[in-house]
Amino acid sequence: MNITTTITALLTLAIFSFLYKDNPVYKFVERLLVGLAVGYSLVLLGFQALYPLVLKPVMDGSSYISLLPFAGGMLLFARFSSRWRWLTALPLAAMIAAGVGTYGPLRLRAYAINQMTGIVNKVQGSGGVEMYLFALVSLVGFVATLSYFYFGRKGSGQLVNASAKLGTYFLMVFFGATIGYTVMSRMTILIGRLDFLFRDWLGLVG
Amino acid sequence: MSEQNKITSALRDRRRVFLGLAIVMVISVLGPFKSEVTISEPVQETYDYIESLDSSSVIMVSFDFESSSFPEMKPLATALLEHLFRKQVKVVALSLFPEGAGLAAGVLQRSADERNLVYGKDYVFLGMKPQAQAAILGLGQSVVETFPDDYYGTPLAELPLMNGVTNLNSFDAVLSIADGDSPSHWVAYGKIRYGVTVLAAVAASMMTSFDAYYYGSGDLAGLIGGLRGAAEYETLLGYRGMGARSLPALSGAHMYLALIIIIGNLISWRSRRKARG
Numbered sequence: 001m002n003i004t005t006t007i008t009a010l011l012t013l014a015i016f017s018f019l020y021k022d023n024p025v026y027k028f029v030e031r032l033l034v035g036l037a038v039g040y041s042l043v044l045l046g047f048q049a050l051y052p053l054v055l056k057p058v059m060d061g062s063s064y065i066s067l068l069p070f071a072g073g074m075l076l077f078a079r080f081s082s083r084w085r086w087l088t089a090l091p092l093a094a095m096i097a098a099g100v101g102t103y104g105p106l107r108l109r110a111y112a113i114n115q116m117t118g119i120v121n122k123v124q125g126s127g128g129v130e131m132y133l134f135a136l137v138s139l140v141g142f143v144a145t146l147s148y149f150y151f152g153r154k155g156s157g158q159l160v161n162a163s164a165k166l167g168t169y170f171l172m173v174f175f176g177a178t179i180g181y182t183v184m185s186r187m188t189i190l191i192g193r194l195d196f197l198f199r200d201w202l203g204l205v206g
Numbered sequence: 207m208s209e210q211n212k213i214t215s216a217l218r219d220r221r222r223v224f225l226g227l228a229i230v231m232v233i234s235v236l237g238p239f240k241s242e243v244t245i246s247e248p249v250q251e252t253y254d255y256i257e258s259l260d261s262s263s264v265i266m267v268s269f270d271f272e273s274s275s276f277p278e279m280k281p282l283a284t285a286l287l288e289h290l291f292r293k294q295v296k297v298v299a300l301s302l303f304p305e306g307a308g309l310a311a312g313v314l315q316r317s318a319d320e321r322n323l324v325y326g327k328d329y330v331f332l333g334m335k336p337q338a339q340a341a342i343l344g345l346g347q348s349v350v351e352t353f354p355d356d357y358y359g360t361p362l363a364e365l366p367l368m369n370g371v372t373n374l375n376s377f378d379a380v381l382s383i384a385d386g387d388s389p390s391h392w393v394a395y396g397k398i399r400y401g402v403t404v405l406a407a408v409a410a411s412m413m414t415s416f417d418a419y420y421y422g423s424g425d426l427a428g429l430i431g432g433l434r435g436a437a438e439y440e441t442l443l444g445y446r447g448m449g450a451r452s453l454p455a456l457s458g459a460h461m462y463l464a465l466i467i468i469i470g471n472l473i474s475w476r477s478r479r480k481a482r483g
Binding site: 019020021037040041044045047048049052053056099102103106107109110111114115117118119121122174177178181182183184185186187188189190191192193194195196198204205 | 221224231232235236273274275276277278280304305307308333334335336339343353354355357359390393394395397398399409410411412413414419420422423424425431432433434448451452455456459460463
């Protein structure tokens with residue numbers, strides 16, 4: 001049982017103490033965590049991004065082009081001044097334009113087109129009944145969920161309303177599965193800490 | 207007080223629910239329980255893909271997680287690195303999150319030290335770059351321009367492993383070990399833009415976002431999810447790590463929570479029925 005492990009274990013127990021009720025020890029450790037995370041991130045961003053990509057090329061005279069995006073980034077801080085706040089719009093406009101132009105087509109393919117073609121390819125590839133069933137359920141789920149979000153208004157007609165109602169069931173299944181997986185994730189984190197306490201700290205588990 | 211009211215008031219104090227969970231978990235962690243593991247198709251495909259690589263292969267491993275999910279990510283990262291290093295695959299690692307960089311450095315070094323691997327020759331840690339999209343697109347053009355130096359400040363030109371590496375296409379695949387949606391960035395900007403194969407190991411909470419969508423569409427060549435996925439992978443590798451060790455506790459916790467949900471719903475149903483008369 002070394003000193004680092006003991007300190008880590010005591011900090012873990014301090015965080016767990018919140019489960020009983022809020023207390024000063026928990027508050028201290030919570031702030032310690034936030035402070036450490038922010039400090040660590042800032043230092044790392046400085047050494048891993050700001051220095052090698054901006055300062056170093058300028059200091060050794062190899063490139064000055066990085067000063068342009070750096071200056072644009074600095075303009076974002078203009079929002080703290082009521083006089084110069086309007087300058088923030090310039091880098092924001094550039095970021096949005098570059099973001100939409102660069103990422104838009106790629107994301108459309110990743111998030112929509114590839115998933116639709118993936119289903120068709122699977123059905124064509126296997127030709128099995130279960131794949132046709134999978135494709136049918138996917139198609140019905142897609143249309144029903146979409147109609148819930150876009151067409152499920154009063155006076156939309158019985159068919160659309162029925163489809164929207166069906167969409168809510170598909171959503172419920174999705175949310176149920178997501179929450180189930182999320183619970184699994186959170187329990188895993190708890191198990192990880194217990195494993196640390198019993199194995200690494202107390203040595204109760206071999 | 208009726209039996210139902212007693213249960214209701216007991217459940218209303220969340221500390222009792224937590225205490226019950228703690229008891230179940232402690233018994234499961236300390237007890238001699240074992241869970242049987244069946245291998246799912248996405249995990250098998252990930253294993254098969256890495257199994258098909260050899261000592262001439264270079265893979266990029268992106269540690270896209272933060273400290274809050276480390277207990278879930280560590281078993282996944284350890285099992286995958288064990289397989290890669292066992293196959294003598296060269297690993298070039300990075301992180302898209304500041305906290306992930308520090309955690310990745312530790313996991314990578316421990317796994318490499320177990321096999322006496324040489325830094326710079328068998329594996330390299332590039333460090334961290336913020337803004338995932340820009341970092342991935344930058345890597346697609348040039349690794350050395352995106353990461354002029356490695357995590358420890360060594361210029362990439364001085365690392366023998368990086369000699370043949372120019373951009374994302376120099377890698378056999380990218381493996382994203384993530385607690386969030388980073389694999390979707392790797393698919394959009396790595397696979398679709400530059401054609402690199404992408405594998406993912408994600409937190410269980412992200413499985414619904416990746417299983418049907420990205421793995422189902424074929425954008426991900428392999429997918430492992432959560433502690434359960436880690437346990438499956440450890441079984442394929444033939445050892446019992448934290449994934450397999452923790453499965454009984456996970457099952458115990460799930461059963462306890464399912465029981466609480468059932469009791470809560472029964473109470474709610476009975477109360478509504480009573481109110482209706």
